[in-house]
Amino acid sequence: MLRDRIRFKPLMDKITDADAACVHIQNGTNVFISGFTAGYPKLIPQALVRRAEKGERFRINLFAGASTGDAVDGVLAEAGLVSWRRPYMSNRTMRNRINADEIRFKDDHLSRLSSQVRDGGWGRAHVAVVEAVAITRKGHLIPTMSVGNTPTYVREAEKIIIEISSEPPDLEGIHDIFIPEDPPYRMPIPIYRSGDRIGKPFIEMDPQKVTAILFSREEDSCAVFTEPDTVSRRIAEHILDFVEHEIKRDRMPSFLPWQSGVGDVANAVLSGFLENDFFHTIDIYSEVLQDAVLDLIDMGKVRAASGSAMTLSHKARTRFFNELYRYKEKIVLRPVEISNSPEVVRRLGVIAINTAIEVDIYGHVNSTHVMGSHLMNGIGGSGDFLRNGALSFVVTPSTAKGGKISAVVPMVSHVDHNEHSVDVIVTEHGLVDTRPLAPRQVAEAVIRKCAHPDYRDLLWDYYQRAVRGAGGHEPHILAEAFGFHERFMATGDMHSR
Numbered sequence: 001m002l003r004d005r006i007r008f009k010p011l012m013d014k015i016t017d018a019d020a021a022c023v024h025i026q027n028g029t030n031v032f033i034s035g036f037t038a039g040y041p042k043l044i045p046q047a048l049v050r051r052a053e054k055g056e057r058f059r060i061n062l063f064a065g066a067s068t069g070d071a072v073d074g075v076l077a078e079a080g081l082v083s084w085r086r087p088y089m090s091n092r093t094m095r096n097r098i099n100a101d102e103i104r105f106k107d108d109h110l111s112r113l114s115s116q117v118r119d120g121g122w123g124r125a126h127v128a129v130v131e132a133v134a135i136t137r138k139g140h141l142i143p144t145m146s147v148g149n150t151p152t153y154v155r156e157a158e159k160i161i162i163e164i165s166s167e168p169p170d171l172e173g174i175h176d177i178f179i180p181e182d183p184p185y186r187m188p189i190p191i192y193r194s195g196d197r198i199g200k201p202f203i204e205m206d207p208q209k210v211t212a213i214l215f216s217r218e219e220d221s222c223a224v225f226t227e228p229d230t231v232s233r234r235i236a237e238h239i240l241d242f243v244e245h246e247i248k249r250d251r252m253p254s255f256l257p258w259q260s261g262v263g264d265v266a267n268a269v270l271s272g273f274l275e276n277d278f279f280h281t282i283d284i285y286s287e288v289l290q291d292a293v294l295d296l297i298d299m300g301k302v303r304a305a306s307g308s309a310m311t312l313s314h315k316a317r318t319r320f321f322n323e324l325y326r327y328k329e330k331i332v333l334r335p336v337e338i339s340n341s342p343e344v345v346r347r348l349g350v351i352a353i354n355t356a357i358e359v360d361i362y363g364h365v366n367s368t369h370v371m372g373s374h375l376m377n378g379i380g381g382s383g384d385f386l387r388n389g390a391l392s393f394v395v396t397p398s399t400a401k402g403g404k405i406s407a408v409v410p411m412v413s414h415v416d417h418n419e420h421s422v423d424v425i426v427t428e429h430g431l432v433d434t435r436p437l438a439p440r441q442v443a444e445a446v447i448r449k450c451a452h453p454d455y456r457d458l459l460w461d462y463y464q465r466a467v468r469g470a471g472g473h474e475p476h477i478l479a480e481a482f483g484f485h486e487r488f489m490a491t492g493d494m495h496s497r
Helices: 009-014 018-024 043-053 070-078 092-099 110-118 150-156 230-248 264-275 291-298 314-322 342-348 382-386 439-449 453-469 483-491
Strands: 030-033 060-063 082-086 127-132 159-165 210-216 258-260 282-285 302-307 331-333 351-355 358-360 391-395 424-427 430-433
Touching: 009 210, 018 043, 018 159, 018 210, 030 150, 043 070, 043 159, 043 210, 060 070, 070 082, 070 092, 082 092, 110 150, 127 150, 230 264, 230 391, 230 424, 230 430, 258 264, 264 291, 264 351, 282 342, 291 302, 291 314, 342 382, 351 382, 382 391, 430 439, 439 453
Parallel strands: 030 060, 030 127, 060 082, 127 159, 159 210, 258 282, 258 351, 282 302, 302 331, 351 391, 391 424
Antiparallel strands: 424 430
């Protein structure tokens, strides 16, 4: 099998096992790995853990495309082998270590990462560990289910370790690899429609940098999507109804591409197109493609779907590979600096939908930290799309923890996106288009339409007292602005007692 996958024959001499390969990774090594919810290496992390279990003391700096599975972030964090982690993660063990200040973490906008690596902003790229389905006859890489930052990592790395995946090699042709010029001589990225292909179907690689090749039968941990619940469906309905309303009144074109973040709410929004007769066909220009994208393609509702990775359930993954010849006609996987490029997002006029942990009455958004201090995941690409999309939605269920937490608060405890980046706020109770409103109008509308009924009186009382007592453009009572959060920390419930 490896002979079929490694078509550049001089690299056959580099075939080895994970324990031998990981000697290239030592204490303080900057390790740049492939992976963006999928397509991450699995064997090298296990080998590093085995070394630690034998008593070797070392720690690495780990840089990825975005989140990886437990096979990377989980096992390495559990073993205490990570000193630095960038740019985004979603693993519980690593999250706990970051919040305990045992792992240093820097949150980044995903569109900026590759250029920062190329200009040396992250230090030397000592070792790149990447997953691929094949190596071409000229020594280039065919990625798996994600692209992320891998093209830049491979280009900049001093050494490259490759894990050849057992996934079907038919993935070849689904990727579009393009690395833009760096400032000050950067040319426009020539994407004018979601499906435009501007690059090559492989990642260019210098074969002389390859120090080891492994064969891996390990699979990505698949996403688990539940059927959309009532809350998710209502949020989806609000969004689709609003966009349909805007199109019918000639306030926006009918063919703008869509982007949605990862998760059940995002999947519900895309699923909403399945039963919607107004949107006959759509384009998707997003970051991660999920199960619902396959459903929409099956129904003939997708002209083109562009992303940097695919995260699929077991069932959808099987369907994808069984009919890959058909899905490849519609799907394009790109480097994240292209999928999330502010230039392209703005040119295409993307409709952006991203989730929040909480929003405040004036439209500021916290999407990363719980109670202001504890990291949940990271900002990811939400800022790339919200700040540059033609129309940006921020969505959240109105409550959490069984109603003990209000997702609408007087002032967010951490700011990821300010009011200037957010167009529309949506919960299951309603939607507020903030664009034609002054801040006080936003506050009144958000309290009335988006907040859960159990918290509306509390929010309205706070707002009215702020207007009378503090006044100003965005009235706040500074001594009480975080009163909801303090009450929860003290009693476990944001409700007033």
